[in-house]
Amino acid sequence: MADQRKFFVGGNWKMNGNKASMDVIVSTLNEGGCNPNTEVVVSPPAPYLDYVRQKLDKRIGVAAQNCYKAEKGAFTGDISPQMIKDVGCEWVILGHSERRHVFGESNQLIGEKTAFALQSGVKIIPCVGEKIEEREAGKTEEVVFSQTKAIADNVKDWTNVVLAYEPVWAIGTGKTASPAQAQEIHAKLRKWLNDNVSPAVAKSVRILYGGSVSASNCRELAQQPDIDGFLVGGASLKPEFVQIINARS
Numbered sequence: 001m002a003d004q005r006k007f008f009v010g011g012n013w014k015m016n017g018n019k020a021s022m023d024v025i026v027s028t029l030n031e032g033g034c035n036p037n038t039e040v041v042v043s044p045p046a047p048y049l050d051y052v053r054q055k056l057d058k059r060i061g062v063a064a065q066n067c068y069k070a071e072k073g074a075f076t077g078d079i080s081p082q083m084i085k086d087v088g089c090e091w092v093i094l095g096h097s098e099r100r101h102v103f104g105e106s107n108q109l110i111g112e113k114t115a116f117a118l119q120s121g122v123k124i125i126p127c128v129g130e131k132i133e134e135r136e137a138g139k140t141e142e143v144v145f146s147q148t149k150a151i152a153d154n155v156k157d158w159t160n161v162v163l164a165y166e167p168v169w170a171i172g173t174g175k176t177a178s179p180a181q182a183q184e185i186h187a188k189l190r191k192w193l194n195d196n197v198s199p200a201v202a203k204s205v206r207i208l209y210g211g212s213v214s215a216s217n218c219r220e221l222a223q224q225p226d227i228d229g230f231l232v233g234g235a236s237l238k239p240e241f242v243q244i245i246n247a248r249s
């Protein structure tokens with residue numbers, strides 16, 4: 001079952017790097033060594049989308065880290081899906097926990113961005129995940145299902161969606177969810193998709209795990225039946241990103 005879903009590894013560079021450091025990552029990725037059976041997408045900060053897209057091997061995708069729900073206009077500081085496409089990129093991450101919790105983005109806004117990005121022809125990596133206090137209060141499912149519903153209500157064609165489960169307590173903390181903890185939520189998300197979207201979508205949609213993924217923990221996580229890849233932060237800026245891409249090799 002899981003083998004009908006191509007393994008997918010995204011590198012979210014967040015607000016890090018400069019041309020010199022990106023040159024190093026790009027040449028590491030271009031040198032090869034990445035399993036061709038893994039779909040790879042990297043996500044530089046917006047000012048570098050064009051630069052990275054031009055230098056990176058075309059087999060590797062490039063994602064923006066966010067975008068707005070309009071093509072153009074008086075939205076100072078933001079970018080549109082049309083701009084992402086204009087510089088040759090094909091993906092956008094939406095609803096990352098830092099967008100939700102540092103910048104206050106709501107489920108409703110993330111839903112609107114989902115609809116607009118997809119209708120503009122940009123593929124999306126929407127993110128869901130609970131905070132530690134929500135997990136400790138037994139609210140993990142309630143939180144991730146309501147976040148997923150806000151996204152799912154705005155998706156018509158799931159072939160352009162790769163869902164990411166990123167528990168907020170595991171992001172940038174070095175506290176990875178155990179393979180069993182991650183698998184449990186991935187399986188519940190897949191069941192939610194089965195019950196609320198369709199069995200076919202539940203079988204085919206890739207669900208990524210994100211949160212302190214590293215070369216040392218990726219192989220065990222990658223063996224879980226409902227983990228179809230990773231969204232990697234810190235380690236995607238380092239050479240070990242290639243080992244994570246090859247976690248199933």
Ligand SMILES: O=C(CO)COP(=O)(O)O
Nearest residue numbers: 012171172211212233234
């Ligand atoms: O937020 C993440 C990816 O989007 C995960 O970040 P870290 O891998 O640094 O924990």
